[in-house]
Amino acid sequence: MSKYLHLSLGMRSDIEVMLAKKLSFNSIAQALGKDSTTISKEIRKNIIIEQKGGYGRSFNDCIKAAEKTCTKKHTCGRCLSKSRNCMSCGKCIPLCDEYVKRICPLLLKPPYVCNGCQDRNKCRLEKRFYRAKEADNRYRKTLSVSRTGVNITVEEIKHLDGIVSPLLLKGQSIRHIFNNHSDEIMISDKTLYSYVNNSLFTARNIDMPRTVRMSPRKNKSKTLKVDKGCRNGRTYKDFVKYINEHPDSIICEGDSVEGKKGGKVLLTLFFVQQNLQLAFLRDYNDARSVTHIFEKLYIELRSDIFGKIFYVLLLDNGSEFSNPEALEYDMQGNRRLRVFYCNPASPYQKGGCENNHEMIRRIIPKGVDFSNYTQEDINLMMSHINSYSRAKFGNRSPYDVFAFQYGKKILKSLGIQKISPDEITLTPKLLKR
Structure with missing residues (x-):
């Protein structure tokens, strides 16, 4: 049996049985064809704590x-x-x-658990067990999560960014930075490369000296999420509950629209009540570019106006939206909006945004490279779309409805202007050069 295969549920069940028989780590490892350190790590990593007493004796440690x-x-x-x-x-x-906690001295040395202890039914102290099924469930969950995000917090990313980015911008290589700051970085150089390539830092991979001379890889690694736990407390169920408790909340739906694969991307923001949609051109489809746009809007509109129109933001589960705290709070830690996420594979939960994308595709068909356009071109396109009348508003346009509620000055700040009905163009001719 290969020593390099992951432990299966059957192997974990064997570990649990052998622990109950008081076998040593070496004996368990030999029986499973594994290294003893693998068995030790498996048990210590998956310890389950139970606070219960023994027969006729309540818990008291x-x-x-x-x-x-x-x-x-x-x-x-x-x-x-x-x-x-x-x-x-x-x-x-x-x-x-x-109260001073007492820990059984037997738990401080192998096997670290009470599985084989004959006195556990009489013991009143805190007990620790290894359960095969729970250990396998943890493994499956960890395996799934490890493929979807970065295994560090937003604060840790900021800490690393403060060390790595200034030195990268000076022309230093990742290897050089790692060798001189390994005690502060506390991750491998390979992981550091991955973080830079996924645009988690201020400096980007283009700032690395050799990257400019190297051809892009055919199999590009999947973009990582900034915060794997970004959905906690921000699910669609939480969104529905919040809207029921705050029915007057202004809802804005956010999404990304791709042109050519690997090229520039649009961030779209759709105001549900007014059917008005904004679009912002981004060089990269990552979380930092989304945060940058909201920071820019927050500064240009001022906090009081920003708070009027951006209140609740409903997003999909793309990696570009995986840093909700950076969107929800300003640089001083003041809350400026609330972020929620649709359920996976449920675009209908923000149907207004998705439907409006069809109008964008009339002007810029799918597969067309957005690099051919400027932000002024995108603003012109959205001005034509937002000036198009809607039957649901009594044949008034989203521009008219939004301007009536918040004024034309805000729309001008957002780059949106009124287009006369006869001048509206919703074909590629609009942006043809």
Whole structure:
């Protein structure tokens, strides 16, 4: 059996059985054809903690209870008998100022778990177990998550960015930076290359000396997410709940529109109530470019106007939207909007945005390189689209509805102008040079 295959559920079940038989790590490793360090890491990484007592004895892992030196009574105030000693029940632990945790000394050395302990049914201390099914579930979840994002926090990315980007912009290589700052970086140079290539830092891969001379790889690695836990508390279910609690919230749907693969990309922002859509040209389809656009809008519109029109932002699950905190808060930590995500593979949950993309495709067909256009061209296209009348608004245009609610000055700041009905063009001729 190969030593380099991942552990299967069957192997993990064998580990659990052999732990109950008190076999050593070496014996388990030999039986499974693995290295003993693999078994040790597997067990320690997947320890399950249980706080329960033994037969007829409640949980209490206070050192004074174990040594029978505790004299406190009625600390929690729940016992019917005020004369009952606290160490007999253990409910006082969260309230007792003399509580000191006791850990079984056997858990500090191999096998680190209670699976094979004969006294565990009588023990009142915290217990630790290795369960094959739970360990395999953790492995599956970790395997899935590891393919979707970066295994560091947003704060850690900022820390690395402060070290790496200034030196890259000076012309230094990743290898040189890593060799001189390995204690501060705390990740491998290969991982550092991956972070730079996925545009997680201010400096980009084009700033690396040799990248300019190298041909692009045929199999480009998949773009990584900045924050793997970005959906926590921001799911579509959370969005529906928030809107029900705040029915007057202004909803904006965000999405990306690709031209030629690997070329420039559009960020589209669709205001649901007014059917008005904005589009911004980006050089890269990454989280940093999205954040940059919102920072620019926040500064140009001022915080008070920005807060009027950007309140709730509903996004899809693309990696370019995986840094919600950078969108939700300004540089001073003040909240400026709330971000939520659609369910995976559910574009209908932001149907207005998707439908409006059809009008963009009338002017710029799918597959056309956006590099041929400037932001002024994109603004002109969106001005024509937003000036097109809608039956749902009594044949008024999204421009008219938005201008009535928020004024023409904001639209001018956003690069949108009114196009007369007879001048509206929704074909490629509009941007033909």
